[in-house]
Amino acid sequence: MSQAAEIAVEFRDVSFQINRRTLLSQLNLTIFPGEAIVLLGRSGSGKTTTLKLINHLLIPTGGQVLVNSRPTTDWDAIQLRRRIGYVIQEIGLFPHFSVGENIGLVPSLEKWTEQKIQARVYEMLNLVGLDPEIFAQRYPDQLSGGQRQRVGVARALAADPPILLMDEPFGALDPITRLELQEQFRYLQRQLGKTVIFVTHDIQEAFFLGTRIGLMYEGTLVALGTKAEFLESQHPEAQAFIACLHSGEN
Ligand SMILES: Nc1ncnc2c1ncn2[C@@H]1O[C@H](COP(=O)(O)OP(=O)(O)OP(=O)(O)O)[C@@H](O)[C@H]1O
Numbered sequence: 001m002s003q004a005a006e007i008a009v010e011f012r013d014v015s016f017q018i019n020r021r022t023l024l025s026q027l028n029l030t031i032f033p034g035e036a037i038v039l040l041g042r043s044g045s046g047k048t049t050t051l052k053l054i055n056h057l058l059i060p061t062g063g064q065v066l067v068n069s070r071p072t073t074d075w076d077a078i079q080l081r082r083r084i085g086y087v088i089q090e091i092g093l094f095p096h097f098s099v100g101e102n103i104g105l106v107p108s109l110e111k112w113t114e115q116k117i118q119a120r121v122y123e124m125l126n127l128v129g130l131d132p133e134i135f136a137q138r139y140p141d142q143l144s145g146g147q148r149q150r151v152g153v154a155r156a157l158a159a160d161p162p163i164l165l166m167d168e169p170f171g172a173l174d175p176i177t178r179l180e181l182q183e184q185f186r187y188l189q190r191q192l193g194k195t196v197i198f199v200t201h202d203i204q205e206a207f208f209l210g211t212r213i214g215l216m217y218e219g220t221l222v223a224l225g226t227k228a229e230f231l232e233s234q235h236p237e238a239q240a241f242i243a244c245l246h247s248g249e250n
Pocket of ligand 1: 018019021023041042043044045046047048049050201
């Protein structure tokens with residue numbers, strides 16, 4: 001296998017401008033299959049913009065984003081998005097679809113048989129810790145926030161995409177449910193070997209989930225490395241985040 005075939009996502013000198021405002025500049029980042037990259041940064045630093053460039057919700061104004069070594073602009077956008085699961089904080093479940101229908105949506109668009117979809121829905125609900133007999137028939141407004149997030153993860157995984165984008169998926173949850181989901185998600189990610197790009201502004205979450213952490217600051221990537229490397233970073237923004245880790249200790 002060539003070196004290029006082993007890269008899941010690559011940013012090559014990527015910039016993004018809108019209304020003459022630069023939201024991202026000169027982003028270079030190579031993400032390998034099976035990695036869990038966490039993009040950490042304060043609000044407005046460009047994390048969500050970076051994710052949206054991967055699944056072609058946005059198009060770079062400079063440079064290229066490559067998925068499986070192919071620029072996103074060369075992909076058919078629908079084909080590309082079917083390879084990429086997307087989980088966001090306000091999960092965006094369809095309110096008039098049952099949980100089972102929400103999870104089975106992409107498989108049904110892919111024309112799986114009813115039987116196969118049903119089996120997959122059950123498998124996914126079990127995977128995220130929800131009893132299918134209870135939850136498959138429910139509607140999103142009959143779920144707690146934590147259950148909705150689980151369904152969001154199940155839906156993103158249903159068609160078995162190799163890449164998952166997660167945009168602060170656990171941000172709105174109480175701390176106990178949040179930790180439970182983080183633990184489960186870390187386990188799942190490692191079991192399933194998915195490539196994950198996870199956005200957060202919480203350094204603890206970044207350290208817990210990330211195999212590498214990328215620090216965004218004012219639209220640039222200012223540090224990238226393992227937890228140990230991050231802790232060594234002298235960048236003032238990294239230092240500011242590290243200080244948050246210690247703020248509760250006195
Ligand atoms: N369509 C747009 N037009 C103009 N500015 C935008 C647009 N979308 C985002 N921005 C600005 O770009 C910057 C980066 O936004 P982005 O959503 O990527 O940040 P973020 O790091 O994900 O923030 P948060 O953690 O608050 O979600 C912000 O200052 C935001 O206001």
